[in-house]
Amino acid sequence: xxxxxxxxxxxxxxxxxxxxxxxxxxxxxxxxxxxxxxxxxxxxxxxxxxxxxxxxxxxxxxxxxxxxxxxxxxxxxxxxxxxxxxxxxxxxxxxxxxxxxxxxxxxxxxxxxxxxxxxxxxxxxxxxxxxxxxxxxxxxxxxxxxxxxxxxxxxxxxxxxxxxxxxxxxxxxxxxxxxxxxxxxxxxxxxxxxxxxxxxxxxxxxxxxxxxxxxxxxxxxxxxxxxxxxxxxxxxxxxxxxxxxxxxxxxxxxxxxxxxxxxxxxxxxxxxxxxxxxxxxxxxxxxxxxxx
Numbered sequence: 349x350x351x352x353x354x355x356x357x358x359x360x361x362x363x364x365x366x367x368x369x370x371x372x373x374x375x376x377x378x379x380x381x382x383x384x385x386x387x388x389x390x391x392x393x394x395x396x397x398x399x400x401x402x403x404x405x406x407x408x409x410x411x412x413x414x415x416x417x418x419x420x421x422x423x424x425x426x427x428x429x430x431x432x433x434x435x436x437x438x439x440x441x442x443x444x445x446x447x448x449x450x451x452x453x454x455x456x457x458x459x460x461x462x463x464x465x466x467x468x469x470x471x472x473x474x475x476x477x478x479x480x481x482x483x484x485x486x487x488x489x490x491x492x493x494x495x496x497x498x499x500x501x502x503x504x505x506x507x508x509x510x511x512x513x514x515x516x517x518x519x520x521x522x523x524x525x526x527x528x529x530x531x532x533x534x535x536x537x538x539x540x541x542x543x544x545x546x547x548x549x550x551x552x553x554x555x556x557x558x559x560x561x562x563x564x565x566x567x568x569x570x571x572x573x574x575x576x577x578x579x580x581x582x583x584x585x586x587x588x589x590x591x592x593x594x595x596x597x598x599x600x601x602x603x604x605x606x607x608x609x610x611x612x613x614x615x616x617x618x619x620x621x622x623x624x625x626x627x628x629x630x631x632x633x634x635x636x637x638x639x640x
Contacts, residue, residue: 369519369551370519370552370580370600373481373482373519374419374458374601376630376632377600377631378596378599378600378601378602378630379420379630380601380604381419381420381421381460382604382608382618383422383424383603383604383605384406384421384424385427386402386405386424386426386427386428387406387427388427389425389439389443389444390439390440391437393429393430394428394429408617408618409617410451410455411454412619413455413457413618413620414457416618416620416621416624420458420459420460421451421458421460422459422460422484422603423444423447423448424464424484425462425464426464426605431465432465432496433494434467434499435467435470436467436470441470444474445473445478448475448480452478452479452480459479459480461474462484462485465486465496466486468483468485468488468520469509471484472506472509472510472515475518476515480518481519482518482520483520484521484522484554484603485520485523485550486499486526487526487529488503488522488548488549489503489540489543489548489550490543492531493530493531493532498532503548503549503550506549507520520549520550520552521551521552521553521554521580521582522552522553522554523584524554524572526556527557527562527584527585536571537555537568537572538571541553541571541572542575545579546577551579552576552579552581552582553572553580554581554584555568555569555582555599556583556584556585562586563586563591564586564591564595566594569599570598573598573599581600582600582601583601583602585603587604587607587608587626588612589607596631607622607626608626610622
C-alpha cells in the first residue's frame with residue numbers, strides 16, 4: 349500500500365507547489381530557457397587549456413539567447429564527458445562558479461545551474477555564490493541506470509543543505525524518467541512526477557525524450573501535467589520548431605539548447621534567429637494562439 353505523501357521543504361504540498369513561486373521567477377506563461385553548453389572545463393578529458401576561450405564562448409551564447417528573446421538560461425558542464433556519476437572535483441566547481449557569475453553579469457536573465465551528471469549539492473553551492481535562481485537536477489528521486497552507472501536521488505541531502513544555507517528561494521527543477529537513463533524499478537510517468545514533487549521536494553519537473561535533442565512525447569507531457577498538482581512542467585529536450593507547434597499548449601516552459609544552435613548542431617554557437625523563431629511559438633499570454 350502506498351503511504352500518504354508527507355510535506356516537503358517545510359511547506360504543505362499546496363503551499364510548496366503554489367504557482368506563485370514559479371511565476372515570481374518566470375512571469376511568462378511559457379518561458380524559454382536556453383542552455384549554455386560549457387566547453388570542456390579544467391580537469392576534463394577534452395580540456396584545451398584556455399579558460400578565457402571557454403568564458404568567451406559561454407558569454408557569447410548567453411548574449412545570443414538574450415538577443416533572441418529567451419527568458420532564462422541554464423549553465424551546464426556539457427563538455428565534460430564522460431561525466432562523473434556523483435560529486436564532481438573541486439576544479440569543476442571552481443570553474444563553473446566563475447563562469448556562472450560571468451554569465452549572470454552578462455545578462456539580466458534568471459540563471460539556472462546543472463552540474464552533470466548529478467551533483468546537485470555542487471549546483472546549489474554554485475547558485476548561491478553566483479546569484480543563480482534555480483537548479484536542474486537529473487535524478488532527484490529514486491534510482492536510475494545510466495551510462496555512468498546507477499545514480500541514486502539525493503533529495504534528502506539537497507533540501508537539507510538548501511535549508512541550512514537559507515537558500516529556499518533557489519528553485520529545484522527535477523527531471524522525471526530522465527533522458528539517457530532508465531528507472532531501476534519500473535515506474536510510470538504519473539507516479540514518477542508525484543514522487544519527485546511530493547516526496548522528493550522538487551519545485552517543478554522536466555520531461556524529456558530518450559536523449560539529448562530527442563523529442564518529448566506529448567502523452568508524457570499530458571500525464572505529467574495531470575499529476576503535477578499545479579507545479580510547473582517543462583519540456584527538457586527536442587524543442588524543435590515543428591515540435592513546439594504541437595507541444596506548446598501542454599507545458600509550462602521549455603528548456604532548449606541543440607535546436608537553437610547554428611544549423612541545429614550542438615557543437616555550434618547559439619543562433620539568435622532560431623531563439624526568436626522558437627520564442628514566437630510559445631504562449632505569450634493566457635489567450636495566446638500560435639500563428640499557422
